[in-house]
Amino acid sequence: MTPLLEFRNVTKIYTKGLLSRAATTALDDVSLKIEDDQPTILTVAGESGSGKTTLAMLLLGFITPTRGHILYKGKDITKLRGEEKITFRKEVQAVFQDPFAVFNPFYTVDHLLTVPIEKFKLARSRSEARDKIDEALSAVGLRPEDVLGRFPHQLSGGQRQRINVARALLLKPRLLVADEPVSMVDASLRATILESLRNLNREYGISIIYITHDLTTAYHVANSIIVLYRGSVMEAGSIDRVIRDPQHPYTRLLIDSIPWPDINRKWGQTEIVAREQEHGSIETGCKFASRCPFAMDKCRQAPPPLYQVAPQQVAACYLYDQQPVVERERLSEMLPV
C-alpha cells in the first residue's frame, strides 16, 4: 500500500549566496514513511539547528529538497498540479510555534479560518461556514464570540494558539505538522493544546508530526520519536524506549538536561566535552563526535550507520557496532504507531 507520506533519502543544503562556498547541510539523507491507515504521532526532536524545522518546511512543500524526493500518496510533491495540489494543500496542514506570527496583523483572526473554508470550498453557505468555525473553536475550548472579530494582538497567546489548532480541526487534514506548538504558550495552557492535538489524532485519525526540542511534552503525546542532530538521525524508535532508555550519547545528553521531577536524579551528569565546532567545516565522520565523550577514531572517519539496539529502537553510534545495521530507508519500520 502506498504510504501517505514518504521521504526518500532527502537532503537539504543551504548555500549562502551565488559566490559563497559556505554551505549548511540542514537535513542529511533522511528517509521516513507515514502510513495512511495507521494514524500516528511522530516526534521529531533536536536542538535548534538540528534540521527539524527544515524537515517541516520540506514536508509542507515550502522549500524543495536538494537531493531525494518527498512523496505524498506516492506522488512527488514538487510535481503536484491542479486538483492534486489543492488536495495536498488541504490534507497537509500545520500548527506553528509562534501563535502571533501566523496571523496577518492586517486582518481579524477570522481571516485565518475563513480563507481556507473559502479556498477549499469547505462550506456551501456563509452560515455553514460560521457553524463549522463555531464548532472548531468550541472543540478547542474557545467561545466563538470571545475571539471572532478580534485582531490578533487583542487575544492572549493561548487563545491564538488554540485558534490555530481549531484551524487544523476545521480542515481535517490527513497529516498535521505541529512545529513546537506549545513552546511559546503559558505552561498552564500547554496541556490543553496538547490534548487537543491528541484528540485530532485519536478521533479524526490525523497523523501528526510533532516537532519539538522539549522531550517532556513529546513523551506525553507521541508514539515514536526521531532525534536529529545537525540534520542527521541520531536515534529513533518507540518514544518509551528512547526516552526511558536512551542509547545514543547525544540523546542521553538531551534527556539528562531535562529537569525531571525526580529528586534523586542529578541534572547534567553527562559531561559535555567540547563546545560545538563551527558549522560548515568539512566533516566526514559522526557529526556529534566533537562533543561526544565516547568519541573514537573511527567516529571521525565515517558516519555511523543505524544499529538496532532494541526491537523498536535504533541508534547511529559505533558504540553499538555489534548490533545489526538497519538501512536508513527502513527507519520507519522501527517506529511504532
Added chain:
Amino acid sequence: MTKNKITRRQLLRLSALAGTGAVIAACAPATPAAPAAPAAEQPAQPAAPAAEATPTPAAEAPQIPEVPRNRTVIMGWGASDFDNIGVTSPFAAGHNHQNFNSSLWDPLYYWAAFSDTVYPWLAAGDPEYNADFTEVTIKLRDGIEWSDGTPITSKDVVFTVNTWRDNDKLDYHSRVAPYVKEAVAVDDKTVKIIFKQPSPRFVFDVLTAHFDTGRPIVPAHVLEKQADVTAFPGGLDMPHSGPYNIVSWTNNQKIFDLREDWWAIKTGFQPVPEAKRVIMQRIGDDMGVVAQRVVNNELDTALDFRNDIIANILKQNPKVTTHTGQNEPHGYLDWWPNALWMNLEIEPFSDVRVRRAINRAVNRDQIDEVVYGGAKVSTIYPFPLYPPLQKFADSPGVQALVEKYQPRKFDLEESAKLMEEAGYKKNADGLWEKDGKTVPAQISGFAGIHADIVPVLAEMLRQAGFDTGEGPDFSPEAYNNMAQGRPGLYMFGHGASLRDPFAVFELFNTKPTGNVAGSNNFSRYNNPEFEKLVLEMAKYPAGDPKFDELAVQAMEFYYKDVINVPIIQWLHRIAYNQTYWVNWPTETNVGEGYNGAFWHWTGPRVIAALKPAG
C-alpha cells in the same frame, strides 16, 4: 598643425603670452595653492600695480593701496558678467564693455545724448567728409599714448578699421566690411578712410562711442602680434588708452584704480578725475536686495530699477536722487524702444491681419497705468523720441500716418474681426484657432528687466484670444530663439536710431547694409520696395529734405505692414546716491550731456564728472 613642432606662429604667440599675458597665469586658478605669477616677468609699467587678481581667497594677493571711501565709487552690477575674468581686449571673444571695461578704452569721439554733442576725444576735431561722402579724414590729438607709453598713432586707427573689415569673427565686421574699401595712414596723425559707397553716417555709427555702440581704437602693437585676436583675452595689464587700470578682478568684484599717467591728464586735456577707485560689485538677482544696499549707502549706484523700487529708494534715503530728482518718472529716456517682434516669414505671422489684430489687442494706456505707475512710457514709434526724432515724429507727414493707421488704438472688436477675416475661430478655451492650431503667442523677454511688463502683455493677448502658452519665457535662449526666427512673440529692445530715423529702417531691411543693430532684422521683413527706399535714403545725411521725404514713406511701410508691435520706450531709472558723490548727470545738471548709465561706453565720462560730497 603637427603636435611636436612649434610653428613660427606658435612661437610668436608664446612669446607674446610670456610678455603680456603673464596675467593669464595669475588669473588661472588651476593651482589654487600656487602664488600669483611673479611680477618681475611683466613688462615695466610703473604706475600699474602688478596683476594680483586672485579669485581664490586661499592665494596670496599683494595688497592694493588703500583708497578712502569718498574717493571710491561703488557700483552694483549683475552676476554673470564677472566670470569672464581677464577678458579686456575689445577684440576678444566674450569681451563686454558693460562691466566698466569701457574705462580702459578711449574712442575717437564721444557723443552725449542729452546735449546732442559729439566730443572729439582721440581725434583732434570733427571728421572731414568729402562732398559725396565717399572719403573721410580724421586727425588725431597730440600727446595721446597707450598705458605702456607707446604713442597712439594713425597706425592704430588703420589697424582697428582694417581688422574689422577683414576678420569676420569680429562683431563690427559686418558694420565695416560693406562700406570700407580701405583705411590708410596719411601720416602719424592723419587717417583717411575710403568708402565703397557714400557713407555719411560711418564715423558717427562706428567710431563714436554712444550707449552700447561705437567702438574704441585698439593698440596695433599688441594685437598685430596675435595669431587670433579673438582668442587673446588681453589680461589685466594689456596696454590701453583709458583712465583706469584693473587692479583686481574676481568673480565677486572688479576694482579699477585711476591711472595718473593717463594721456588726457598728462596733456591737460581733462582734469584729474576725483574717483580714484571704481568698484564693480557683483549683485544677486534680487533687485530688492540691491535697492536696499543703495539705501544703506553700500552702493553709490546700480543698474536701472523698476518704477516702484526707485520710488521706495527715494523714500527711504533722501540722499539718493535720480535723473528727474524726486519727481516721476525718476528716469530718462533710453535708446532702447521695446517692441513685440515676430517672424513675418512663418505662419501665422505672415498674415498682416494677425499682426494688426495683435496690435489692436495691446492696451497701451493700461500698460502705462499698471506697470509704470502712470508714467507715459508706452509708444507707437520704433525709435526713442530724442529731440531730432521727436521732431520727425511730430512732422505732418508722420502725424498723417498715425491718423490713418491709428497704431495706438486698443480695440478688441476690431482685433476679433481681423482674426475672423484671417480665418480664425475661437475654440473652447477662448483662443483663436485655425486648422487646429492656435496662434503661437508665448512672449519671451529678458529675465529681470521684462519681468514686470511681459506677464501683463501676455495676459492682454490671452484675453484677446492669442495663445500665450504656459506664460512668459525669461530663459536665456529667448534672444537666440528670436534670432533663429522660431515661432512666438519676442519682447525686445532694439537700439538703432539716435539722431535720425535711418538706422531703424535699415534694421527692418532684409539686406543688412550695416547699421547699429547689424543684421538684427528679426522680423525678416522682405519688401523690395522698402529695400530700394532704404538704399536710397542711405546716401542723404539727416536734415536733407529728400531724406525726410523718404523717411515718411518708409514709416508708412512700418505702420501698414506692422513690422513689429511697438510697446514701450525704455526708461533708465538709475539711483544716484549722493552720500559720497555728487554731480551726477540729471535733468537739472546736464553737464556735458552724457546719459547716466555707467555701463555704457560713455560710462567713464559720467564717473569722471563726479565730485566728492561735502
Added chain:
Amino acid sequence: MTQIAAVGPKPDAQEIRYEHPSRLTLTRRYLRRNKSLVLGLAIVIALTLFTVIGSLTIDTEKRAYPLAVKPKQPPSAEYPLGTDFFGRDLLAVMVRGIWQTAVIGLIAGAIGTGVGVILGFLSAYYGGVVDTIIRAVTEVLLPIPAFLILVIIAGSIDRKSVTIYTMALIVSLLAWMGPTRVMRAQVLTLKERLFVNVARLSGMSNLEIIFKEILPNMLPFILASFVSGVFAGIFGSFGLSVLGLGPLREPLIGNTIWFAQQQAAFFNGWWWWPLWPSLALVLIFVSLTLINVGLDELANPRVRRTE
C-alpha cells in the same frame, strides 16, 4: 515521571473578557495617541477645504491671473489676502496655486510610489536576474542627487513645453528609487513572515498572497513613501520654479514667490505678496512631515512604545 498528567480541554472561564471595539473605534483611539498624524491630516484637510471652498466661491479662472483686480492692494475686506503687482487677487492665486502645486506633488508621488511598489515587488518576490538588475540600477542611481538632475533636465527642455504636468513628470523621473528600495526590503521581510506560509497552506495563490496578504501590510510604507514622494515632488517643483524654470502663467506656490521676488515685494512693502505662498509652502511641508512621522509611528511600533 508521569506526574504531568494529561489534561483535557477545559473552558477558560478565567480568561479576561475583552470588549469588542469596532475598527472605527480602534482607529479613533489610535489617532488620539498619534498626534503627529492627526495634526498633519488636519492641516491637509484645512488646505483642501481652502482650495475646494475657494474655487467654488471665487472666480479663480479670472482673478488668479494678471489685470483682474486693482494691483498692489494690501489685505482688506475686499481682498482678504491683498493683490499683487500684476493685478491678481492673491486669494484666488493661493486657491489655484495650492491646488496646482499639490497636483504636481500628487502626480510625482503617485508615479514614484507606483513604480517603486511594482519594481520592489518584482525584485523581492521573483528574485534572480530581475532582482539583480533592479537592485543594481536602484543602488547606482540612488546616490546621484536627484534635484541636480532635475534642474539639468528642466534647463534642457524647451521652455515652451513646460506645463505643470511635464514638471510633475520630470520630478517623478528620479523619485522611484527610494520607494523601490523600501518596498523591496519590506516584501523581503514580509514574505518570510509565517502568515504568508499559512496563507499558502490555506490554498492562496502567489498573486493572492501578494495582494491580499503582503500588500495590506505594506500600506503604511506605501503611504509613507507616497507622502515622501508628494513632499519631494513639491520640493522639486518649488526649486525649479524659484529658479524660473517652471511654467509662469499658471499660479504655483513657487512661481508666486519668484514673481514677488522679481518685483522686490519686500523692499516695496508689499509684504503680503510673498507671505501667503511662503506660509502655504511651510504648511504643506510641515503637514506632510507630520503625517510621515505619524506613519512612521504606525509602522514602527518600537518608536511608538516610548512616545
Added chain:
Amino acid sequence: MRLGYLVRRILFLIAVVWVAATIVFFIPRLSARNPIRERFAEIARSTGFAPKDLEQIIAAYEVKFGLDKPLLQQYIEYMAGVLRGDLGPSLTRYPKTVLELIFSALPWTIVLLMLTTLISFALGNLLGALASWPRSPKFVKGLMAPLMMLQAVPAYLLGLLLIFFIAFRLKLLPMGGAYSQGVTPSLTLEFILDAARHQILPAISLILASLGFWALGMRGMGITIQGEDYVNFAEHKGLHPRTIFTQYYVRNALLPQITGLALAFGSVIVSGVLVEQLYGLPGLGGLLGDAILKNDYFVIYGITLFVILSIAVLMFIVDLIYPLLDPRIRYESR
C-alpha cells in the same frame, strides 16, 4: 576577503560616477539649445549688435570645442578627457576652462557648505540624542517640534526670510555677496572675518533647514538604543549617566547617522545652488545654476561629476571607517 570587498566597493563607486556622468552627459544634449549661439546672442544683445556672420562664428567655435562630431564620439572623447583630468573648456566663458572655474568657486563652497553640514550634523545629533535621553531637561524635547517644522522648510525660503528680517529690517548682517566691497581676497584675519560675516546668513539658512533631519534621525536611533540591554546593563552597573550618554548612547546611535553624512554633502551642494544664487555667492552652486541657465554643457558636466565623485568617495570613506567606529562590523572577516 577584505581585499575583495574593497575591490567590489571601488567598482560600485566607479559605476555610480560613470552612470551619473553618462546620464548628465546626454541630458543637455537632447535639447535643441546651443550654448555657443546663445552666448554670442547674449553678447550681441548687451552690446546692441549681432554680427552678420554669426553662424560662421558659431560653426568655428563648434569645431574648436569638438561639438561638430557625432555625439557618441564626443561622449567617448569627453570621458577620455575626464580620465586625463581634463574637464574641457567653458562654452560660455571661454577661454576659461571648467577646472579653472571649479577651482575658483570651490573655496567658497567648501567653506560654506562643508562647514554648515558639519555644524548641522554635530548640533543636530547632539540635540536629537538629548531629546531621546530620558534624563535631559524638558525644553530640549520641546525643541524637536520646531526643528521638525524647520526641516520641512526649504533653505531657499528660510534664506529669503532671513534676508528680510535680519538684513533688511534689522540691518544686522550683510544682505549678500561673499565679502565687503573694496576688500581684496587675502589670507588676513581681517578678510577672513569679513568673509565670515557674509557667510552667516546663508549658513544659518542651510543649518536650520537641515538641523531637524539629523536631530530627528538621532532621536529615533536613540529611542531604539534605549531599549537595548547594554544600556540597561550599564545603568545597573551604576555608571555615571554622562559616561553612559557619551560612551554607550551617542556612540552607538551615531553610526547610522554617519552614513547619512556622505549623502548629505551631496544634497547640501544641491540646496546650495539655490542659496548661493539667493545670496549672490561665487561658489559652485551659483556657478552650476548659471551654467544650467546658459546650458554650458562642460561646466554642468564638470560640476556634476565633481559633486557625484565627492559623494561617492565620501560614501566609500564612511564605509571604510565604519568598522573602526563599530567593532561589531568586520567585512567578511574570515
